[in-house]
Amino acid sequence: xxxxxxxxxxxxxxxxxxxxxxxxxxxxxxxxxxxxxxxxxxxxxxxxxxxxxxxxxxxxxxxxxxxxxxxxxxxxxxxxxxxxxxxxxxxxxxxxxxxxxxxx
Amino acid sequence: xxxxxxxxxxxxxxxxxxxxxxxxxxxxxxxxxxxxxxxxxxxxxxxxxxxxxxxxxxxxxxxxxxxxxxxxxxxxxxxxxxxxxxxxxxxxxxxxxxxxxxxxxxxxxxxxxxxxxxxxxxxxxxxxxxxxxxxxxxxxxxxxxxxxxxxxxxxxxxxxxxxxxxxxxxxxxxxxxxxxxxxxxxxxxxxxxxxxxxxxxxxxxxxxxxxxx
Numbered sequence: 001x002x003x004x005x006x007x008x009x010x011x012x013x014x015x016x017x018x019x020x021x022x023x024x025x026x027x028x029x030x031x032x033x034x035x036x037x038x039x040x041x042x043x044x045x046x047x048x049x050x051x052x053x054x055x056x057x058x059x060x061x062x063x064x065x066x067x068x069x070x071x072x073x074x075x076x077x078x079x080x081x082x083x084x085x086x087x088x089x090x091x092x093x094x095x096x097x098x099x100x101x102x103x104x
Numbered sequence: 105x106x107x108x109x110x111x112x113x114x115x116x117x118x119x120x121x122x123x124x125x126x127x128x129x130x131x132x133x134x135x136x137x138x139x140x141x142x143x144x145x146x147x148x149x150x151x152x153x154x155x156x157x158x159x160x161x162x163x164x165x166x167x168x169x170x171x172x173x174x175x176x177x178x179x180x181x182x183x184x185x186x187x188x189x190x191x192x193x194x195x196x197x198x199x200x201x202x203x204x205x206x207x208x209x210x211x212x213x214x215x216x217x218x219x220x221x222x223x224x225x226x227x228x229x230x231x232x233x234x235x236x237x238x239x240x241x242x243x244x245x246x247x248x249x250x251x252x253x254x255x256x257x258x259x260x261x262x263x264x265x266x267x268x269x270x271x272x273x274x275x276x277x278x279x280x281x282x283x284x285x286x287x288x289x290x291x292x293x294x295x296x297x298x299x300x301x302x303x304x305x306x307x308x309x310x311x312x313x314x315x316x317x
Contacts (some may be wrong), residue, residue: 001132001156001162002294004236005162006130006131006132006135006156007135008140008162009152009156009162009166009247010131010135010138010143010300011142012162012166013139013143013149013152013165013166013169013170014138014139014143014206014260015146016166016169016170016173017143017144017145017148017170017173017176017252018142018176018198018199020170020173020177020196020242020274021176021177021180021198021201022178022180022194022198023177023180023181023304024176024177024178024179024181024183024198024201024235025181025183025184025194025197025198025201027181028182028290032121033274035115036313036314038177038178038311039257039313039314039316040309040313041175041178041313041316042175042313043173043278043281043308043309043313044171044172044175044306044309044314045147045172045175045272045307046269046272046273046278046281046285047164047281047282047284047285047305047306047308047309048147048151048171048172048284048302048303048305048306048309049147049167049269050267050269050281050282050283050285050286050289050305051264051274051285051286051288051289051301051304051308051316052150052151052262052265053262053265053266053269053286053295054157054262054286054289054290054293054298055154055158055262055264055289055301056153056154056258056261056265057259057262057263058262058278058290059158059244059289059301060159060168060294061159061298062293062294062296062297062298062299063269063293063294064290064293064294068258068293069258069259069262070251070261071259072256072258072259072260072263073259073262073263073266074261074285075263076259076262076263076267077266078199078265080266080267083175084265086114086117086120086121087117087235087269087304089263089266090121090260090267091249091260091265092233093256093259093262093263094255094256094257094259094260094263095256096256096259097253097256097258097259097260098255098259099256100251101253101254101256104242
């Protein structure tokens with residue numbers, strides 16, 4: 001992505017995210033009280049974050065690719081099952097992935 | 105007070121992870137720091153740099169971040185009647201309306217509205233300071249490391265997303281939503297432009313949330 005586009009992403013994301021916050025502080029409560037909207041809104045982080053795990057860990061451009069990153073993700077998963085705290089999860093993934101990357 | 109501090113400290117770890125992810129995606133250290141100052145809502149920032157890292161279009165990155173930011177509007181609706189602020193103070197309150205400040209404020213409910221207000225402002229400003237300082241540390245650190253794959257940074261980013269979603273998967277139903285999003289992305293990836301499957305996965309949330317269970 002070009003430097004200009006990176007700036008566009010940064011500025012537009014910031015402006016939109018702030019506008020969304022300000023809307024919450026400015027509109028009457030009933031506007032966003034719709035039950036369906038709230039149910040969907042509660043599920044969006046789960047759907048998007050799960051999608052990001054795959055898009056970042058198993059995808060290169062438009063292909064599903066199995067490489068060193070998957071080894072890292074497996075280590076992260078193992079750490080999560082062992083109830084490890086967040087930093088341990090991330091470091092376990094990084095170390096495992098780097099090892100496989102260099103051995104390969 | 106103790107709640108506010110412990111939350112702010114926890115956030116610093118995510119701040120480092122964000123700084124590193126942002127630099128790995130191609131943003132400069134300055135841009136990464138501006139993200140944390142101006143956007144200041146973790147999941148949205150992670151999503152924006154995540155889409156960029158996966159080679160997605162700018163518009164997909166912005167849309168993914170905005171969708172993850174919508175819950176802050178719902179928090180604002182809950183916080184506004186409590187804070188009762190106007191003008192610049194309202195702008196400041198809006199900027200620090202995030203998961204953590206709202207969460208701590210609501211947790212103070214048994215202690216009355218003054219404690220709730222204090223919880224909101226303390227947590228919001230505390231997280232703001234820690235989040236920004238540690239974003240810089242993460243971004244600067246990642247910049248000095250060089251090739252992301254060589255240090256496992258390219259796996260640390262999806263692992264961070266996994267760490268973010270994991271605590272939310274409290275029930276079988278929520279795990280089913282996550283599994284469906286995973287299956288959806290694997291299925292549509294070959295047929296969609298890069299980055300689009302991430303925002304299209306919101307359809308999974310719409311599908312599950314449409315009807316009352």
